[in-house]
Structures are given as C-alpha cells and as structure tokens.
Amino acid sequence: MSHTDTAPLLAVSGLQKSFGTNRVLDGVDLEVRRGDVLVLIGPSGSGKTTVLRCLNALETPDAGVLAFDGGPVVDFSQKVSKSDRTGLRDRSAMVFQHHNLFPHLTVIQNVIEGPIQAHGVPKAEAVARAETLLARVGLSEKRDAYPSELSGGQQQRVGIVRALALQPSLLLFDEPTSALDPELVGEVLTVLRELANEGWTMVIVTHELGFAREVADEVLFFDAGVIVERGAPSELLRQPKKERTRRFLDRLL
Ligand code: ADP
Numbered sequence: 001m002s003h004t005d006t007a008p009l010l011a012v013s014g015l016q017k018s019f020g021t022n023r024v025l026d027g028v029d030l031e032v033r034r035g036d037v038l039v040l041i042g043p044s045g046s047g048k049t050t051v052l053r054c055l056n057a058l059e060t061p062d063a064g065v066l067a068f069d070g071g072p073v074v075d076f077s078q079k080v081s082k083s084d085r086t087g088l089r090d091r092s093a094m095v096f097q098h099h100n101l102f103p104h105l106t107v108i109q110n111v112i113e114g115p116i117q118a119h120g121v122p123k124a125e126a127v128a129r130a131e132t133l134l135a136r137v138g139l140s141e142k143r144d145a146y147p148s149e150l151s152g153g154q155q156q157r158v159g160i161v162r163a164l165a166l167q168p169s170l171l172l173f174d175e176p177t178s179a180l181d182p183e184l185v186g187e188v189l190t191v192l193r194e195l196a197n198e199g200w201t202m203v204i205v206t207h208e209l210g211f212a213r214e215v216a217d218e219v220l221f222f223d224a225g226v227i228v229e230r231g232a233p234s235e236l237l238r239q240p241k242k243e244r245t246r247r248f249l250d251r252l253l
Helices: 048-055 082-089 107-119 123-136 152-164 182-197 209-215 243-252
Strands: 010-019 022-032 037-041 063-068 073-075 092-095 170-174 201-205 218-223 226-231
Touching (some): 022 048, 037 048, 037 209, 048 063, 048 092, 048 201, 063 082, 092 152, 107 152, 123 152, 182 201, 218 243, 226 243
Parallel strands (some): 037 201, 092 170
Antiparallel strands (some): 010 022, 010 063
16 A cells, blocks of 8 residues: 555654664665555664664664654754654554563553553553454453463564554564564464554564565665665565665575
8 A cells, every 4th residue: 555645654864873883874764654564674784673763762863854744853963852752752663573571560561551651541541442452463361461371472462562552653563573483473464464454554674575575565675774775565576676685585585
C-alpha cells in the first residue's frame, strides 16, 4: 500500500552518528509515509539498529533533522529541548530483538506499565486496552503468566502488544524474529503481516527477505552507515542496481 498523495508521517535528513571515532551513520535520508512498511536490510554493523534507536530517541544523533507530521521538527545540530525529545520519543514504539519484558511482572502488568507510567493512562483503561490487544494476538489466557512461562514466540507477541499499547504513530522492529527458534518465527511474522494489513506504519530491520518481498512498500539497503540503494522489493530484491546490494543478497540466498 503506498500513500503518495499525503505528507510523510516522518521525514529524516542528514542523520549522522558516531561512537567515538566510529562513524556509524554518515548522512541518512528517509521518508516514511502513513500506512507504509519500510524494511531495512544490510550487513551486520551497517547502522540499521542505530537508525531505529535515533528515531525512538534512544540515541542522540550528532546531526540531522527528524520531523514527524504534526510534531516537532528536531534539528540535532542544535540543542534539543527536553519536550522536543519527549515529543519525538512518544511518536514511535520499538520492538526489540530480545523482547525485553520485565521478568518479575506478569504479561498484563508488562503491557500496562508503559501507558500508565509514560502517558498517565488510568489503570482501568490501560487494562481494558491491554486485554483487547492480547486477545488479538491470541494470548488472552496468558494474561497473568510470567514471561518465563511463555515460549519465545509468545514473549515476542507480548513485546509487540506492549508497543501497540502505547498507541504510537510509528512501530519500529529491530530484528524481531532473529532470536527465535525457526519454528516460532512464523507466528511473529503473521502478527506483523496483520499489522501491515491493518494500516500500521512500520520500519522493520529484518533478514527475512521472503517476508520483506511480501509486506514492504520500500526496502532500504544499508552498508557502512549509508543507504546504498532503495526501492520497491520487487526491484531491489530481484534486480538490484548496485554491486554492493547484489553481493549482500547473493550471500543471503
Ligand atoms: P546493524 O543494526 O546494522 O547491525 P548497528 O547500528 O547495531 O548495526 O551498529 C553499527 C555500528 O555501531 C557497529 O559497528 C556497532 O559496533 C556500533 N555501535 C552500536 N551501538 C554502539 C554503542 N552504544 N557504542 C559503541 N558502538 C556502538
């Protein structure tokens, strides 16, 4: 689904980030349109996770402008105010490779914690919202279980529900299936596919190229902190124009 007639939900330009002398992002530009799914691919260490972490204000870029439609335009070459940073962070929610659930909290407690603590949602409302979302991913009966009592796939589905409960404009997924046993990957990809069909706007880092081909509106190939090539999955994954992209895809196939 492509929404070329509307303003982008998020526009990023000139994103730069170094860790010490290691320049990890070297001028990244991207746009995410409402309802679109962007898939980021590329070799390990190419900067994909760092991009997601910058979008979610978990990392502070050295330079670059991030602008959410209807939200603050944040220019990281200037001093960024706390409210701009919060405004940025609240617009997206991240699902990590390892689900990062609190082990001492039950499933429902994990899901309501963010809305109550970060957004001040009343507890009864947060619980009702969490129960609806858990039902959607088939986990109603695990409501009062602890994370250690769930399979890896179930834990990751709770991780997704926890992100959805924050009602973000943008969902960010950092290799959401790469820590799972192969037989558990499918159930998580099914949830992602359903979210895409429901019109959620998503940026997904993944090595699941079949999934990318099916769900992505645009695929971005990263190498050494830059976007080397971008395009529709049918073009980029089948007939990449750049040699570096071709070499990467050849290694994966
Ligand atoms: P990818 O997601 O493509 O594997 P990352 O964004 O995780 O790449 O990492 C890009 C580079 O940044 C790597 O060289 C990594 O070691 C480095 N890096 C990431 N986070 C940190 C950090 N907090 N401190 C120092 N180096 C980091």
